[in-house]
Amino acid sequence: MRRARSLAVVGMLGVGAVSVISSTQTWIDVTLSDGAQQPLAVAGSDAIPVLTPLSLAVLALAAALSIVGPVMRYILAALALAIAGIVGVATAQLLFTMPVSATAATVAEATGISGGDAAADLVASMALTPWPAVTLLAQILLAAAAAFTLVTARRWQGSAGRKYRTAxxxxxxxxxxxxxxxxxxxxxxxxxxxx
Structure with a gap:
């Protein structure tokens, strides 16, 4: 079962890293109705504000999963599953419905006009990049790694953290x-x- 622990930890670390990278990439190219030639680039962290902190949390969960005992394995796996659900649902919603609200912060910063309706009136068109799809796939993999952890954690060998136990x-x-x-x-x- 040592391999099971390694698979779960490496899987979660990989998903966390991909999600952090994705949060810095352009998710939506926005063309404004004011005739500007250059489209605005909306980063993943602007489109889904919780993406970066939850991605960093996944990295921390994965690191902790490598040293914790049996009870904490279940808690961390449940947290990872919850994060996969939150980010996955938000990403799927953006991917399939492309709400203008995901671009509001970037449009407001570029134009100085804030407010949902005012910003929406300025958006002429939006085009998605592949990053939302990559992030959604990563969240599916995170959910699979968390479910795998919940199923196999009981049979993992003793944790590396036993050397840190108190007297x-x-x-x-x-x-x-x-x-x-x-x-x-x-x-x-x-x-x-x-x-």
Whole structure:
């Protein structure tokens, strides 16, 4: 099951990286009705404001998933599934309905005219780039990685994080050998470790 953990972590890291990159790319080219020759480029983070923070959260979830215990695996996988749902639905809505509201911030910044109706009146046409489709596919892969984690997490081998557990979580019966870290702990408590 070590491979299952690696697949889940690498899958989530890949999706998080693609989503962060996608948030900086042009999603919509907007042509204004004022006769401007140059179309406005609307970045993914402008079209869907939650894209960048949730993509960064996926990267953090993936990193944490590599070291957490069994209970936290389920919590992190559920969070990843929720993020995939939120970003996936927002991206699909933009991809299939192309709402003018997704361009409002960019149009307002370029023209100085704000307000949903005023900005919508200025938009003559909109053209999507491939990035929304790439992001939607990434969210589907994230949902698959999260579901895979929920199904397989119980059988994963012990986490790499066990070396970070506190002394309170160590076996009470002293069944493990006394090591150098225990000697330092003895010194901190004022005990002589050589005794």
């Amino acid at each position: 309170a979580e160590a076996p009470a019966d002293g069944s493990r050998p006394h090591d150098a870290i225990d000697s330092w702990d003895d010194l901190s408590r004022g005990d002589d470790p050589t005794a």
